[in-house]
Amino acid sequence: MAEGLRIAVIGAGIVGTSCAFFLQRDGHRVTLVDPREPGTGTSFGNAGIISLGSLAPVLTPALLRKVPGLLRDPTSPLAIRWRYLPRLVPWLLRMVANARPGRVDALARAIAALIARADAAHDTVIQECGLGGLVRTGGWLKVAREKRTLLEAIATDRIYWERFGRRYVILERAELRELEPALAPDLEAGVLLPENRAVRDPCAYVQGIARAFFERGGTFLRARADGFAFAGNRIVTLATTAGKLPVDAVVLAAGAFSKRLAALGGVRPPLDTERGYHVMLPHPPATLSRPVYSFDHGFILAPMEGGIRITGGVELASPWAKPDYRRIRRLVPLAQRLLPGLSGEILSEWLGFRPTLPDSLPAIGPSPRTPNLFFAFGHQHIGLTLGPLTGRLIADLVAGRDPGLDLSPYSPARFL
Numbered sequence: 001m002a003e004g005l006r007i008a009v010i011g012a013g014i015v016g017t018s019c020a021f022f023l024q025r026d027g028h029r030v031t032l033v034d035p036r037e038p039g040t041g042t043s044f045g046n047a048g049i050i051s052l053g054s055l056a057p058v059l060t061p062a063l064l065r066k067v068p069g070l071l072r073d074p075t076s077p078l079a080i081r082w083r084y085l086p087r088l089v090p091w092l093l094r095m096v097a098n099a100r101p102g103r104v105d106a107l108a109r110a111i112a113a114l115i116a117r118a119d120a121a122h123d124t125v126i127q128e129c130g131l132g133g134l135v136r137t138g139g140w141l142k143v144a145r146e147k148r149t150l151l152e153a154i155a156t157d158r159i160y161w162e163r164f165g166r167r168y169v170i171l172e173r174a175e176l177r178e179l180e181p182a183l184a185p186d187l188e189a190g191v192l193l194p195e196n197r198a199v200r201d202p203c204a205y206v207q208g209i210a211r212a213f214f215e216r217g218g219t220f221l222r223a224r225a226d227g228f229a230f231a232g233n234r235i236v237t238l239a240t241t242a243g244k245l246p247v248d249a250v251v252l253a254a255g256a257f258s259k260r261l262a263a264l265g266g267v268r269p270p271l272d273t274e275r276g277y278h279v280m281l282p283h284p285p286a287t288l289s290r291p292v293y294s295f296d297h298g299f300i301l302a303p304m305e306g307g308i309r310i311t312g313g314v315e316l317a318s319p320w321a322k323p324d325y326r327r328i329r330r331l332v333p334l335a336q337r338l339l340p341g342l343s344g345e346i347l348s349e350w351l352g353f354r355p356t357l358p359d360s361l362p363a364i365g366p367s368p369r370t371p372n373l374f375f376a377f378g379h380q381h382i383g384l385t386l387g388p389l390t391g392r393l394i395a396d397l398v399a400g401r402d403p404g405l406d407l408s409p410y411s412p413a414r415f416l
Contacts, residue, residue, distance in 0.1 A: 005248040005398070008033055008238045010225045010261065013043035014202070014384050015376050016253035017209045018391030021125065023251070024218050026395050031219040032210070033240060034254075038220070039206030042255050042352040043383065045278050047302040047311050048199040049140055049291050050122055051385045052115050053168065055160040057107040057360030058274075058380055059099045062156050075330050077298030077313030084317045091272040094358035110361055110409035112164040114386055117405065121388035122197075129212040134205050136290070139194040141180060143338075144295040147172075147189035153295040154191055161193075168193055182286040184338055198291050201305045202384060209388075221245065225254070228264055234372045235265070249372040251394055256319055256353035258377040262412075266369025269415045271378060273319045274354040277328040278311035280304070284341035297334045307347055310335050314354075323351040356380040364393055364410040374398065375412045 012034035070078040144150035171190040223242035299312030363375040396403040
């Protein structure tokens with residue numbers, strides 16, 4: 001495709017905003033379309049981790065064996081709204097089929113190929129958008145009260161860290177105390193992933209990319225994308241609640257809400273939602289310098305600009321179901337045990353929607369039925385990590401450039 005195309009990007013989270021940024025960087029006339037302000041949807045509430053160690057797919061054989069016990073535990077990181085189960089079953093069965101050992105290895109290779117390129121894409125947006133003040137180094141720390149618990153928990157991840165060259169350091173009690181003195185003294189072991197970085201305010205990070213996009217002439221249309229008008233098999237108009245938008249190409253980056261528009265483009269992706277919650281608490285007098293994950297209870301304490309964010313776990317339910325904050329609130333006393341001095345005062349609560357495909361791989365590439373509709377969704381738990389890279393890859397595809405990566409594992413054609 002030639003430069004200077006009129007391109008609409010649907011979705012103003014980290015993925016869509018990154019797509020808009022990189023497409024505009026190539027000289028295209030880009031309109032970012034979303035009913036909400038950039039960064040205020042699902043990208044708002046994550047743990048802020050640029051997670052270079054998240055190589056395994058969402059469901060592995062080891063996790064599959066634990067599912068019955070997790071569902072019985074009211075404080076576990078997994079819950080299902082049982083009324084939604086009939087609609088969820090086909091997606092779950094496909095996910096279980098992807099949890100075979102050989103298949104998990106292939107999926108991990110595909111995830112690792114993306115993650116190996118993620119840092120460079122973040123460096124581009126950090127430098128060009130002036131976001132260095134929002135990003136901290138120092139890695140991601142994961143801890144347990146017993147070393148046996150830690151070693152069991154990282155058994156699968158450790159295989160992939162070593163296979164794909166990701167650094168990790170196992171720490172003993174004294175080393176934990178030196179690294180994070182505010183943590184509880186009874187923690188026996190931890191693992192540090194030193195290559196990971198953390199974002200102090202994920203919403204501000206997305207808005208910083210959006211600000212650079214706007215300053216360079218990009219357009220934001222605060223509206224809902226409703227449908228397409230076609231000439232042959234190509235989209236010529238995007239219909240929105242604010243009117244019709246003539247286009248030469250469309251990028252669909254609406255996260256968990258991409259399914260309906262993808263179907264209008266001729267493909268029905270098996271996309272469903274992992275709902276995630278967080279609560280914000282004030283920083284204690286002695287706080288954390290990096291995100292900390294508890295293997296004992298399956299949550300993250302993430303130090304943010306406005307306090308400590310407690311997040312973690314998955315609720316499988318319709319994106320339209322009412323929030324249920326009881327489970328995330330039950331984690332507050334457990335978090336206080338992990339970080340003594342942490343107040344129980346909840347400053348705010350939040351619910352977001354992780355867009356997850358059964359093979360844990362994002363959809364990146366053109367629709368096989370609509371060649372000027374590009375998919376950029378399905379990033380499950382690593383949307384922040386892969387957002388800028390996805391934007392760069394979409395820009396490469398629109399320009400007809402070699403992305404330097406075999407994109408076939410992520411092709412939307414796999415849904416036909």
